[in-house]
Amino acid sequence: xxxxxxxxxxxxxxxxxxxxxxxxxxxxxxxxxxxxxxxxxxxxxxxxxxxxxxxxxxxxxxxxxxxxxxxxxxxxxxxxxxxxxxxxxxxxxxxxxxxxxxxxxxxxxxxxxxxxxxxxxxxxxxxxxxxxxxxxxxxxxxxxxxxxxxxxxxxxxxxxxxxxxxxxxxxxxxxxxxxxxxxxxxxxxxxxxxxxxxxxxxxxxxxxxxxxxxxxxxxxxxxxxxxxxxxxxxxxxxxxxxxxxxx
Numbered sequence: 001x002x003x004x005x006x007x008x009x010x011x012x013x014x015x016x017x018x019x020x021x022x023x024x025x026x027x028x029x030x031x032x033x034x035x036x037x038x039x040x041x042x043x044x045x046x047x048x049x050x051x052x053x054x055x056x057x058x059x060x061x062x063x064x065x066x067x068x069x070x071x072x073x074x075x076x077x078x079x080x081x082x083x084x085x086x087x088x089x090x091x092x093x094x095x096x097x098x099x100x101x102x103x104x105x106x107x108x109x110x111x112x113x114x115x116x117x118x119x120x121x122x123x124x125x126x127x128x129x130x131x132x133x134x135x136x137x138x139x140x141x142x143x144x145x146x147x148x149x150x151x152x153x154x155x156x157x158x159x160x161x162x163x164x165x166x167x168x169x170x171x172x173x174x175x176x177x178x179x180x181x182x183x184x185x186x187x188x189x190x191x192x193x194x195x196x197x198x199x200x201x202x203x204x205x206x207x208x209x210x211x212x213x214x215x216x217x218x219x220x221x222x223x224x225x226x227x228x229x230x231x232x233x234x235x236x237x238x239x240x241x242x243x244x245x246x247x
Contacts, residue, residue, distance in 0.1 A: 024213020
């Protein structure tokens, strides 16, 4: 760690503490918080695999914490849909205008979450087939521009599951997807020694953040947790639109 400037170490630690707290509280949001901030002083080729490694730490912690609520029958359809979706995203969505995709997805998230917050509709038992569709679009959007979480998050808010089932499903699914992504990064030489050095510097901060977020999570009931997720989706939508490159 000696060759990492103290200022950078402090900034990276603070960013990943905040990202860990966000995901420990909601079940998602590390990349939403960390990537835009890291990009100010780290190369994106360092920031992305660094977020992936720290995301694995968070989702492993949350999956272990919520292991009694993990139901592989809920996670597997999402994974089955996700894998072909990744290839579709890489092969086809990359040809589309990335800025347009971000704007459309941002508008969708804001509109959906705002509607759910402003109505008193209770989620029902959405048909299981939608999990394959949510998984597919999660993979496709991830393959296109690395922001695939929203379809799965929206799906889980419509299931009527208790909050622990929702968070456990998100954590288990994101851990499995993150593991595949991390292996791909390593295979393509993106997980460089500098990435590993920054990861070593950040891991204790991200653990502290996720433990703090998990503690705060316990203060919410299912209704309050769903509201928290919907607010998070609005923030995610705003940040997606704000990340559009106007140059």
